[in-house]
Amino acid sequence: MIDRKKTLEKVILVGVITQEQNLEKSNEYLDELEFLAFTAGGTVVKRFLQKMSKPDTKTYIGSGKLDEIASYMLDNLIDTIIFDDELSPSQGRNIEKVLDSKILDRTNLILDIFAQRAQTSYAKTQVELAQCQYLLPRLTRLWTHLDKQKGGIGMRGPGETEIETDRRIIRDKITLLNKKLKTIDKQMAVQRKNRGKMVRVALVGYTNVGKSTLMNVISKSDVFAENKLFATLDTTVRKVVIKNIPFLLTDTVGFIRKLPTQLVESFKSTLDEVREADLLLHIVDISHKNFEDHIASVNAILTDIKCNDKPTLMVFNKIDAYTHETIDADDLITKKSKIHYTLDEWQNTWMNKTDNQAIFISALNKDNLEQFKEVAYEAVKTIHKTRFPYHDYLYQEYDELGN
8 A cells, every 4th residue: 555645745835925915815825835735746844935025027036045945955855846826937947047956836736736637538638738838938948857857746748758848849739729629619518508498507616615525415426526626627517406496507626716827718618617507606615714715716716707797605615614712601711612603603694694695504414405405496496487487387386285
């Protein structure tokens, strides 16, 4: 059996504290970057943060800090460094002159995880296109140090062979991949059209909030779910029936802050599933300390793809994992302890007073799923009635039966 801890690649993380990004926010981003690194197969041994008015246009961080990092990596035999923002080609070249190591940025890391996670031919094509678009302006730097890189994080997919360093071939490949995706897009558009007028519901949310787990519970299917970022890449559609109404439920790829623009374009069809949905279920990991930022990030992407005005239910998941501190007033020492909110307490929070209706559940433990199904049913029924007004007697008959 392989010892997971021994196979993890040792990495260090680098971020900046700027006027727009304070220490707390920078640490939040590095926390997420560390989870990304773990998902890709790395273990973080050190973080470096530097306070600057803005990232250095030449080397992202100051030359002194870069020398400090170079010494640390040499002393601790670390070959991989990951920067929290996307590096420009020139920044990458300048950093490489100081650091004799594998240099990655957040975009590179996310693309690498997508390359690991892609299962279907369509997803693999999408990821490969995004990788080629990312690599094209960086080919010169990539090839100068490929002899020093021996696989691992950031080395999956295109860019590993000498032929891929030729700019003309990369451009030709991008053209071919675009044509392939357009063909598949047309096929998927036909599939969506063939679904008829059935109500479509899409699960959206930040990565790793439990969308696939909820999908499995509602549809009684077996969609892959794991406690890692981007566990699901391929769009999954299942027919679900709640009470007497059938609808289509779609599980989509999770969003993330600083989502690479290459991926937004490559995963157009995945986003089309969201665009064509009649109802959105915005899943939120209530136990995550930055869940409000996650909500804002998802809403920003929904606005970008013009889906922010769709009917939406806010589903706050993982209530079983959320704890808050309380003080035992009867204890003479007055110790703090952590307890869970009750459902009644959740209903009284500000989250239940947003513009969209809110439901609080635990998909893993199946807590409060009956209320979730009831709320989802009423939302779907409202849309269904406008689409099939002649089915009205069925709703009445069903309700009269006490179901």
